[in-house]
């Protein structure tokens with residue numbers, strides 16, 4: 252197997268809205284480069300990239316897959332990513348290793364929400380980007396309309412390198428304004444004839460050509476001088492200028508293809524080989540914020556960008572070599588755990604197929620097997636190295652469900668399965684909530700969670716269902732009350748005796764101490780579930796010993812952890828113990844804890860208790876046409892609009908919405924907008940729940956309690 256030097260490697264990520272043709276384009280590139288003999292199609296369920304059963308079934312990509320090809324001595328690694336924003340995690344993983352993001356646009360619809368979302372992410376991650384206009388053979392194809400939309404969304408850097416001679420079913424030729432040539436394809440695609448640009452197209456081609464030259468010159472002063480001197484740049488000058496402008500994200504060149512009829516990929520691969528940045532050009536971010544350039548001569552190191560696994564093989568660790576070269580048998584250290592590891596076999600990946608290799612050089616992507624405890628985002632390097640890369644940034648989750656096992660005794664099995672799933676897909680998250688007594692799965696949407704469910708059932712053989720997750724309400728009180736409890740037990744030997752008088756009241760930051768009580772000591776406790784408990788010792792005349800104070804706090808805390816209203820955590824309360832009594836023999840810590848707990852519980856229920864619910868701030872991105880529907884849906888979800896923003900045809904709404912109302916929001920938003928909107932969410936605050944909601948929650952809790960108690 253050939254070992255490629257980094258300057259002869261290109262790592263590209265195919266990105267874009269679902270259905271734009273990424274997987275088909277990848278397949279066509281593999282075919283056109285002679286890597287595969289037969290071109291698979293989505294419809295025949297035999298593409299190299301979509302090889303998982305579930306991808307064949309759904310006829311779309313769900314997992315990012317790594318492919319590679321050789322185009323005239325250049326190794327092109329292709330990361331084909333899913334276009335559905337539910338699988339955003341797979342896209343995020345590609346950013347760390349992609350030297351170029353190739354955005355595939357469906358010219359039937361122009362910029363769609365997935366394109367928009369991934370473009371903004373590529374912008375944030377500073378990944379050079381190019382654009383491929385696909386489906387030009389469709390009778391609904393609209394190159395100019397799509398171009399206009401792309402320019403509106405992504406700015407002046409969008410420059411035409413190619414445009415179609417004609418589009419729709421008669422599409423058969425592409426005009427290239429960098430080479431000033433027309434490529435005319437045979438009926439079933441493949442290698443085109445190079446022809447002069449026809450007379451009818453010369454004027455248009457000149458306009459695009461000049462735009463291209465001017466944009467390249469604008470971004471490079473020395474080229475600008477040359478351009479003014481000669482009124483033109485030659486192809487080599489343009490090529491260099493393009494590479495630099497791509498790297499700076501000043502230029503986003505536009506290419507044309509019809510992936511399903513094998514037209515256009517040869518020239519795209521040529522551009523990748525001749526112009527696109529190499530792994531040596533890309534600045535990687537280290538954990539300390541500094542930059543790192545891939546170093547062929549440096550000590551061996553690699554970055555784990557993705558995990559997956561396979562029956563009979565186990566863990567597959569996807570790596571990018573970032574320094575020197577790596578070979579089986581090499582001893583390295585995982586910088587996260589500081590554990591040593593010895594590299595086993597290494598493979599290059601062609602979808603489901605793997606080929607063993609002896610060596611992988613800096614810049615290249617490969618799979619390592621049988622390595623324990625390597626997570627996506629780990630840096631692995633020589634023992635004495637201190638290299639640590641900044642980890643991949645995964646999106647925040649937007650949807651949660653609770654898991655219910657239908658068979659007893661499978662808790663451990665479920666735990667192991669979930670661990671493995673999260674390891675392979677860090678955009679999902681599992682929370683074993685003590686508070687809610689549920690295992691909660693967080694993901695990026697219904698489609699995402701359904702794929703996880705599919706894995707739990709098919710791969711891990713678990714009988715499990717999704718159920719509604721409980722809401723982590725908080726409880727507090729709204730008025731001051733005095734409360735008292737005497738705990739007295741006399742059964743045989745030693746008895747139990749404790750009596751406490753408490754004053755409990757709502758607490759807010761900055762509140763003065765009680766002046767009607769003799770406050771001797773104040774303890775402020777920041778609760779681990781958020782909020783505060785302030786405890787005041789106001790005992791006069793030693794009626795309760797100081798040594799019992801911790802037990803009293805403990806009793807109060809125990810009830811706060813299991814709130815009197817709904818069993819949820821309580822917060823923001825001040826408790827003052829101001830009287831009580833003890834017995835010289837029968838009083839002990841346990842007795843005071845019980846007395847405090849009971850007094851607190853009684854008082855709490857009399858103190859106009861109030862349920863608080865978590866409120867999230869959401870940001871919805873949507874096409875303007877759906878604004879009305881989305882807004883009225885938000886108001887039916889008790890949403891409060893915090894702000895609105897419009898960027899051309901794309902609108903953004905910021906709103907605060909109770910978590911309870913967000914349970915099925917991802918799904919609802921999709922159906923309201925025909926899948927064209929996305930949203931993000933973040934915890935904002937706790938706020939009082941409306942009276943009717945509180946009533947319902949309390950009733951539900953009581954019913955649950957009654958059920959538990961038989």
Ligand SMILES: Nc1nc2c(ncn2[C@@H]2O[C@H](COP(=O)(O)OP(=O)(O)OP(=O)(O)O)[C@@H](O)[C@H]2O)c(=O)[nH]1
Pocket residue numbers: 267268269270271272273274275276292293294310311312313332333334335355385386387388389508509510511512
């Ligand atoms: N007419 C036409 N159809 C195409 C072209 N390229 C792809 N398709 C079809 O478009 C559909 C979607 O293609 P995919 O390759 O799965 O698109 P994708 O971008 O990988 O989609 P996701 O994996 O869901 O993100 C399939 O039915 C393809 O056959 C094209 O150039 N012209």
Ligand SMILES: [Mg+2]
Pocket residue numbers: 273274275301311312331332333334
């Ligand atoms: Mg795909």
